[in-house]
Amino acid sequence: MHRTLGFEGWAVGLEFRVLGPLRARCDGREVDLGRPQQRAVLAALLLPPGRLVPTDRLVEGLWGEDDARWPKDPTGQIGTHVHRLRRALGEPGLLVAAAGGYRLGVPREAVDVFRYEGAVAEAVALRHQDPARARELLVRAFGAWAGPRALDGVPGPLAERGRERLAAGRLAALKVRYDVDLALGRHTEALGPLGVLAADHPQDEEVHRLHLLALHRCGRTAQALAEYEALRERLDRELGLEPTAAVAELAERIRRGEAVAAVRALPRPCQLPPDIPDLVGRAGLVREAEQALRAAGASPVVGLSGPSGSGASALAVHVAHAVQDSFPDGQLYAGGGETGAVLAGFLRALGERPARSAPVEELSARYRAALAGRRVLVVVDGIADPLGLLPGVAGCAAVVAGAEPGGLPGDAVRLAVGPLEPHDAFELLARVAGAERVRREPEAVAELAEVCGYLPVLLRTAAGRLAARPQWTVAELVRWLARA
Structure with missing residues (x-):
């Protein structure tokens, strides 16, 4: 049962929509996905399609980590939701139970979010060499959204985290879109949407940089300078910060009447420790890790763990060096520390300026927004709870050394690093x-x-x-x- 779908001509039997209300279609027929919690289970299985999702992760995804809020038999309820979804999808072998969890056997191209993220990643890679093609890809990608909120109406903390991640990615992709528009001389067309975006994100300096440039190019230089002064006062009042050098320099060049370029070069951090020149006996593990990390359009995580002295840390660094050509926008490394301090350091390396008193939740959201649309590799070593440092953004990837099994997401590739032969x-x-x-x-x-x-x-x-x-x-x- 295969049919050609509308987006990029993918041939699959089922089509799933995440970018908006959660929907499924089979042969042009809308599938009734049932009650909200049933939809939440489907969403949890769709976001890592084809990967095993443990039952305990589904339980926490629906009802949170506080077991006092769980129903009397959460595992049984998950099983009931899966049974009903299996019947609704009409393919008995599509949704299967295995090894303490469930797997939904659909290809990534059957889910709109992965086609969207793949198109955005391709556009980002082309934005400097071929801005016209990058814009074409971005316009097509944004056409996949059926509403302003992903997973709209789906309950549970897992769906909420997915919404936050996709919203941050959408904002980053919009900034790339309008950056490309300005590079192509489409400032009149971009001005209105940029004004709305600037009003919605009063502290986002990149949005305001683009808006100032669009105003200036549309002949509204006085308004651009007035908006810069308002931004400077707001940042000082609310965050105790001055505008970034890129924004301040743009305002000064506008004030002097100089020509200004549209596209801003972003920092490309390279924080990896030196590679081990005499690594031996790990060729098979290196191949397996490389294959996972180079997966297109995904956000893979490879976990390396073993007994003390097994060299998991050295192997993580070696693997990162081996695949760094796939991550041209930079490599981040953390070898310890508290999550908040590491996130702040990562943000500074990516060209952001986090406030000293910002809570971890805010830092995490800004971190993922800064990564969205970029291809960055993150290496985390010896941090007990690395989940908050993982990118979770299409095109980025992570290597984690020394984490406990519970410290990795359910779809991570786990590799055991043992003694040498x-x-x-x-x-x-x-x-x-x-x-x-x-x-x-x-x-x-x-x-x-x-x-x-x-x-x-x-x-x-x-x-x-x-x-x-x-x-x-x-x-x-x-x-x-x-x-x-």
Whole structure:
């Protein structure tokens, strides 16, 4: 049962609409999705289509984390909603139970939000080289919205988080759209919508920068300068901040009557630590992580975890370096710290200026808005609760090292980082301590690898001791470790 759908000609049997009221159509027929909580379950399964969503995540997505607010049998209610959805969709094998959760087996192209986000990501990549094509893609993408709010009418905290994420992404995409319009000389057409956007977002300096430029190019220079002064006073009064350098410079150039460009270059942070030059024995894990992180149009998360000394942190950095060409707008890195402080640092690296007293919720919303429309890789290492630092924005991705299983989203790709195989342990020792020393004492090397538990961090430390003491034999190091 396959039919051609309207958006970009995707051939799938079912079409799901998230950008507006939640809807489903099959062969041109509207599907009755039932009561609101049933729709909330469908939404939770649609946003990571084809991935397993644990039942406990569905429960929290409908009723929140406070179990005092849960119904008497939340798992049973989830099962009832799934049963009714299965009947409504008319494909018994489409929505299946597996491993403590449920999976909705539809392709990403069957859900409007992923086609929309893919078009926006392509437009962002083309905005400088081919602004006309970028504008065409953005106009088509915005045509997918059937209302101002995504998942309109769908209850539950999971749907609300989805609405917030998509609203932030829509605002960022609108800014790109009007930036491109100004670059193409369409300032008269952009002026009205930019005025509405500026009124709705009084503290968004990029929106106001675009509005000032549109006013100036439409011959309303005095109004542009008056609006700049109003913005400066508002930021000082409400946030204790001066306008950013980009806005202040634009106002000054308008005041002097100079020509001003439309498109503003955004910062491209590169915060990754140096790569490990002698990483061995992880080729399979690297391939699997790369494949997940390069998934087009998605926001993948790869979790790397293992025992202390397994090298999950080094592997995360190595993988990030391997895929950084897919994230030309920058790479962010956090190796510890409180969520609020890390978010503030990330925002500064992305060219934003968060207020010192801003709550975490506000920082999180601004963070996702700053990432929307950009292709940025986020690497988080050793943070107990990394969820608030994950981008959750199409085109961006994250690598998380050392998080507990519950600290990752349900659709994350989890990779176990264990000890090295014996031959890989020998290779690591040879690279650091010298191949000839390892070749001369194979039995002592095997014993050293076993003493180190075949863990790369311990092996690297032992090999470093050998490299620093050329007079030692491997057997002497093993005896020294036994006495330590």
